[in-house]
Amino acid sequence: xxxxxxxxxxxxxxxxxxxxxxxxxxxxxxxxxxxxxxxxxxxxxxxxxxxxxxxxxxxxxxxxxxxxxxxxxxxxxxxxxxxxxxxxxxxxxxxxxxxxxxxxxxxxxxxxxxxxxxxxxxxxxxxxxxxxxxxxxxxxxxxxxxxxxxxxxxxxxxxxxxxxxxxxxxxxxxxx
Numbered sequence: 001x002x003x004x005x006x007x008x009x010x011x012x013x014x015x016x017x018x019x020x021x022x023x024x025x026x027x028x029x030x031x032x033x034x035x036x037x038x039x040x041x042x043x044x045x046x047x048x049x050x051x052x053x054x055x056x057x058x059x060x061x062x063x064x065x066x067x068x069x070x071x072x073x074x075x076x077x078x079x080x081x082x083x084x085x086x087x088x089x090x091x092x093x094x095x096x097x098x099x100x101x102x103x104x105x106x107x108x109x110x111x112x113x114x115x116x117x118x119x120x121x122x123x124x125x126x127x128x129x130x131x132x133x134x135x136x137x138x139x140x141x142x143x144x145x146x147x148x149x150x151x152x153x154x155x156x157x158x159x160x161x162x163x164x165x166x167x168x169x170x171x172x173x174x175x176x
Contacts, residue, residue, distance in 0.1 A: 001063055002055040004040075009033050018118040026116055100128040 006015040012028045014036075028036075040055075047057045054063040073091035081089075096117060103113045114125040 003053050004055050005053070007036060007055055009037055016118075022118070024115065024118060097128065100125070104128055 002014070002016070008014070012030065012033050013025050014028055015023050015025050017023050036055075045057055045059060045061055047054060047063075048061040051057060051061065051063045056064045058064050058068055070092055073095060077086060077089065077091050077094060100113050100117060103116060104110075108116075110122055110125050113128065114122055117125060119125050
């Protein structure tokens with residue numbers, strides 16, 4: 001559960017109570033801070049007195065429960081994905097996974113991602129660094145097309161780019 005005083009818009013942070021009953025402070029993107037401020041000012045329904053300290057309130061004016069959060073996540077994922085794709089997705093965890101991948105792609109270190117997700121072990125975080133082979137091949141092909149279109153014709157470069165005939169390069173690329 002998140003309380004209003006856990007949100008610090010000036011420092012763009014949010015304190016979260018996570019696994020093991022441990023608090024951690026996470027940095028928020030500017031856009032996230034703006035959205036939370038807008039929610040508080042315009043869309044947060046009048047909470048019942050017992051729940052006035054809660055950041056997120058349900059339509060009955062009570063604090064959001066785990067079940068309520070799960071239902072909301074599922075509702076919006078169903079709008080974005082087909083039922084077949086949602087079959088093996090945990091709605092709440094999918095947002096954690098999306099956040100981790102986004103952080104990784106934005107250049108954050110594994111340690112930063114580990115801290116954000118609250119993992120005890122860096123090995124738990126490294127799950128997010130592995131792309132499947134199809135994605136690797138697509139990235140490789142995109143790079144090669146870019147190289148071919150931006151470099152002038154040069155036999156040495158053409159020989160270097162001819163990676164399909166070099167097993168050691170293929171093995172190295174597959175290991176990424």
